Amino acid sequence: MSISPFILAASAILIFLSIPLLVPLFLRHQRLLINISSLIAAIASLLAITAGVWTVWKGSTESYIMPLGLPDLPFHLRLDPLSGFFFTVIGLLGFSVSIYSIGYVKGFLSRRPVNRLIIFYNLFMAGMFMVIIADDAFFFLISWEIMAAASYFLVMFEDEKAENRKGAFIYILVAHVGAIAILLSFGVMASLATGFENFGGYTFDAMRQTEFPIKWATVAFLLAFLGFSAKAGVFPLHAWLPEAHPVAPSNVSALMSGVMLKTAIYGIVRVTFDIIKDFPWWWGVIVLIFGLLSAVMGVLYALMQHDLKRLLAYHSVENIGIILIGIGLAMTFTSFHLPVLAALAITAGLYHTLNHAMFKGLLFMGAGAVLHATRVRNMEEMGGLIHKMPWTAALFLIGCISISALPPFNGFVSEWLTFQAFLLSPSLPSPILKLIFPLAAALLALTAALAATCFVKAFGITFLGQWRGHHTHVHEASPSMRVGMILTAVSCLFLGVFPTMVISWMDIIPEKLVGGSLTTTAGQFGWLWLTPISHSRASYSAPLVFLIILAVVLLIYIFLHTRKTAIHRGPLWDCGFEKIDTRMQYTGTSFAMPIRRILGFIFLIKETVRIEASTGTPGHNTFPRSIHYRLRVRDRMWGWIYNPVADASFWIARKTGKLQQGRIQAYLVYSFVTIIILLVLL
Amino acid sequence: MNIAAQINSILAALVLLTAFGLLVQRRIYGLLHLFAWQGLFLSISTGLVGYVARQHHLYISSILTLALKVIVLPYILHTLIVRLKIHKEVETVVNIPTTMLMGIALVIFSYHLTAPIRELSTLVTRSTIAVALATVMLGLLMMITRRHAVTQIIGFLAMENGLFFAATSATYGMPLVVELGVGLDILIAAFIFGIFFFHIRETFDSLDVEQMARLKEEE
Amino acid sequence: MTLIILLGVSFFAAIVLAFVGDRRFAPEINILGSAATFIAGVGLAVHVYYEGPMIAGGNFFFVDAFNVYLTVLTAFVSMTTAIFSRRYMRREREHGRVSHWGMRFYHAMFQLFIFAMLLALLTNNIGVLWIAMELATLSTVLLVSLYRTPTAIEAAWKYFILCGVGIAQALFGTVLLYFAAEKVLGEGGEALLWTNLIQVSGQLEPTVLRLAFVFLMVGYGTKVGLVPLHNWLPDAHSEGPTPISAVLSGLLLNIALYALVRCKVLVDLSTGTNMAGNMMMGFGLLSILVASFSLLRRKDIKRLFAYSSIEHMGIATFAFGLGGPIATFGALLHMLVHSLTKSSIFFTVGHASQMHGTQEMSKIKGLIKGNPLVGWGLVFGVMAIVGMPPFGVFTSEFLILTATMKDAPLLAPLLLLGLGVAFAALFRRVQPMISGAVPSNQMPVKASHIPIILHMVLVLIIGIYMPNFLSEWFHTAVGLLK
């Protein structure tokens, strides 16, 4: 048969599914196993990328039916531009991370065998691709749960640590409950679709052809949104995310944070735009509100963290929020039949999906390299790594710039598009929305600014200054890890500098989903200018920004360095005290202090200061021997949602436990009473 | 209403009476005798019904009942009681008068329940189905109110009697294979609880089921 | 003919084993017997698959799509359990927990139990069905008290009394059914034959059947382990030897549910309402909720899974009550996959508690490192039982839940709650047991691989590629249970 995107995609999935079979062959040669499996995984990811890019390019839609599952309900597969786009996203990150893993995974060999890691890593990848390609509720959920289970075992990889177990447990619990919610939502839609009684209603096609009554459509949407946001870590269902992501192996956290959350975004887009299609405007507003909440709260909590990976995890919450803002805007515009605006908004959302995958992957890989080298996650024990691991530092810096939405890198482009979408609110019919949207935009701006602050902290405390840690043998990341990071860094730059190409490439998606497209506007000034609506409306030329800054910097540099003025190295200015030591540096905690103080009411802060008075001089704390300062910032959501739920269920459990109280007479009474009641009811 | 039906009703009344007797009797031998009597009435009424309705297989089941409920089971129980040296009165959980009131309430309730069925039935024995149900219920009530293993078993068997009685009164007896099967089951059951008495006795050195309350959900 | 073999083998195996007693090869005979039974069952299944439903032994036996797959399932699980119990019971014997007589008794009664269940499944006569049920109870009562510990005896006593009382109610229900039937079918054995009843079900007297169903529901419901009639179940499961726990929740509950469903069909056909269905839905839902919450605070591993059996029986009952093609299909599938999964879980649990010499979950640790088969077996078993794909339980729950969204959407949140809580409870308990380093109190055990692997593989296959004949059977069964 002739080669087609679908063939490539399917073969990629098959390869991923079959890599675990290698493990038994190489039980003895773990290093070989790591190399081979990672390389094959990289190749499979390449296939997936090709498939995705090709599909979106052709704008083609292929669907196949696999004779698996139930005889009456075989697996339906479908590769359309939307799936193609997500294939590309997952493939891109999967490729870099697979290469990165070659070096990274070897770091575990000294401590434990890595068979489990390799098996579930590949199942995890396969699961994600299957989710994207599934075209009926049954297969979708199977893939969904395979993905969840695999990632659960990956989080559990170092299962002797209590924090891993805790994180994994919360993760799988939230994920599964979410999955049941999604299942119910599919149930609603399937039961309304034709041919439900003979298993016909479960395919997405059947659902697409169904006109849902608004009441049930809303139920379905709310259930789906609940389920998907549980997976995406939308505030306030985010609590599992900062528990699970930090403890997973870093290549896995890169994937989980970078692309696994995106499958939830995919689900939301698929259900709302593709399956339900027409919906009231307030759905969009709900999505928007939760997006904003996640964005702001995510970044604020991130700012308070001093565990590097935890900080990144909270930033995933933030970025998912930003993506949802785009989606929510698109939904609102669609419901008011403004296709072009909807196209702009959804492009912004999807573009940020892609960007976030890239830079969050990069950041997590960088964090992994740091952990790998320093063996600690706490930023306060790092510092000055830029001297010890220059490559990682530079690449991590690129990630920081991108995620802080600074031109000319990619984070800025998508946020810029989102802002543009916001500023088009005057064309909405509803007055209140007109008025609210710009304010929401301000919140987005706040998020961006705080993100920049947060990453100044993250990078500055981790890589700059002087080394605060204890052991000294800190080494640069291995070549393969560097390659993995470089790939993502380059794509960050590319996506930032040539947005017009990418957007015109993915323009088919909004056209298919919301019936509007940007090519008519975006491309007309050539690849140089990104002008989403019209040239007079707004324009941004990333290449020029990049070039001009580069040119100016170079010119001045050359100009200033033609003259021979020596550069002396001298000690720090220590204000005339004796030599200042590394403990006197500004720490992450102190860096975040002003904001903690200004916005303190949001967090659950527990500060404790313990002063050990110097003995001898009685009662004088003027010169204490030592001062211990301890700060705990906890997520309020635990106290507000999770713990109460847990307590309630345990309370009920205690009550039901009383039912089984030992005396046989009581049991006889139960059945006696049951009979009587039933007979009376008769 | 012909003579047979009248006798049958009297027997039913006697069965009900014994059921009440079982409910209130304190002494264990008394319980045993009452149970034997109940079996006797049961088998007589079965035989009578068989005669009236020309259902010859009912003779068999009547003989079966006689053998099982009047001779074998009481004998087994008796030997067990002797072996296990249970002479003292068996104390109840709920006090007797309350139990009686509940019993009466049950009889009324089962009468109310079976009223529609009685309308449907054309048999001479139809009036007794309420009694059968009442007997079952009283047996269950007895099991609830007694806290001695032996009395619980007796209550259980009384329930079986009620069921038998239902079978013969509501219908002219179940098919023979079923009757035999039921009888067999009861026989096995008898052996099993026989074994049980010894197990319980040797592990708890008393047959008071109140002691057997360890398996509960921990608090 | 196959029927005779099917029933005869286990019956004679029981007698033979009663004489063989505690000889060295007793377990092998046990395995052989149940293997032969299984083969006969497969033969029967093939026959029915090609010839369609059959009536044999002068209307005494009746095999249709509904009970044939349960027959094969019963034979299969009892075979694997026999294989499992070979190593398991041998170890128990070495550790002196079971006496010489105990072993003799164990093997004989095991076969008798299988016989009773097969009889219950295959008979056409509702009265005989009842007898077989009672026989199944009686044959397992003394197995539950096999260890002679106080708690074991207590559990057995409760099992005996509660199920006895329950089954008595069921008999009363049967009597009433007969009473209604003989009006239409006349005197004698004909009136209790399912095949006849189903034909005339329209004419049966509704009031009587309604009354009858109350008693049948309570009676058989007790054996299904529906809340609030379930109290015997956790005790019996936790105190008896593990193979018995496996067959109890894997098979006996199914049989009881089978009986209940047969009656439900009759009653609903005659009353023309969904009264019986609603009653079952009520009991099912109650069982799901109570059981899943009870799971949360368990300390004893076998009690934990006993409650999970209650929950799943609740799901199946609920689905049967819900009716409709999808839900019924799901329920039938659920009976199958649940018994496969649950029995394999009990196998692993048995080994795990043997390794640690206790059933307390807090003392069980590091299973995966200690014994990968047991560890992973338990993990995947639990993942399957909580309804994670790609295992079969997911498929059935998927169908049931979606059907619920159609027919009773307001109950869906309760199901969501129940399933969610059950999931949390099970994972919360199982995770610490499988993970971590090997504790000091753990001793090696020769685990019996075949049953565990076999069951899990089957559940997996059903989950991702259900064979065609199975779904055809289910469809026919759905047709029968309309």
Next chain:
Amino acid sequence: MNVFSPLFVMCLQFIAVLFAAPAFAGWVRMVKCWFQGRKSAGLFQPYRDIFKLLNKDVVLAENASWIFRFTPFLVFGTTVLAGVIIPILSIDLPLSATADAIALVALFTIARFFTALAGLDIGTAFGGMGSSREKTVASMSEPAMLMAIFTVSLVSQSTSISHMVNVIAHGEFVLRPSLAFALLAFILIALAETGRIPVDNPATHLELTMIHEAMILEYSGRHLALIEWAGMMKLFLFTTLGIALFFPWGIAAAGDITFLPVAILLLLIKLFFAGIGLVLIEIGLAKMRLFRIQEFLGSAFLFATLGLLSYFMLE
């Protein structure tokens, strides 16, 4: 002629930004001295400072990384870029389309981002303190800034600056309350962004009060020169941006190069008064505590929001 006029304008503006900025800074200082009754160092002192610093040797701290050395150049570069996209003299800047208002804010953010990193790079307490405070202020001022810009862009249906200016300058003249509020907000923000009193004090090196100065404390020689220069340009740019957005009248329209001299003259006058205004504010107010600043910027945000609301409600 018309072909070259845009390029010509651009070069003109480029030079203007580059070399007029120090003069404006000097002017502000002069006025300040006068008001405070001191003798001023003259309009050209900043030039002398920069020139001197450029010739001085650089002393780097031992563990200063490349970030520390790279930052001054980058800061300078971004500021220059900002200089060529804000229309000061004429509207048709070819490069003005390179970045719109949002991108402009982002450009300043880059500069600040790296300055803050440089502050942390050395590993002294001051640098960290400075970066921390700077970023805190920024994370509050940037949203407010964007709000102000949104208001103007809603009025002008655009976010590209030259287009905004065009609409306001050559569109029919209406009194807009929204713009008034926006202006108010903009002034407050400009004070914060350019590090003037009451938010920050460019003249102080008193440890506990300084924000911007604390970050660049370790700089010396040409690095310091670049940063100082960039700072002056930033002040100049914010002033001209304010002028262009709120008082653009007199700016040269697209195409007519003849109008340029007038535009230049008008701009000088505007700057003259702007400088005086700035000084008036600075000597009128006292430096705030750090934890009063959020109230200051909060009010800026409030004004911007009010501008927005009044746009929707009143216009």
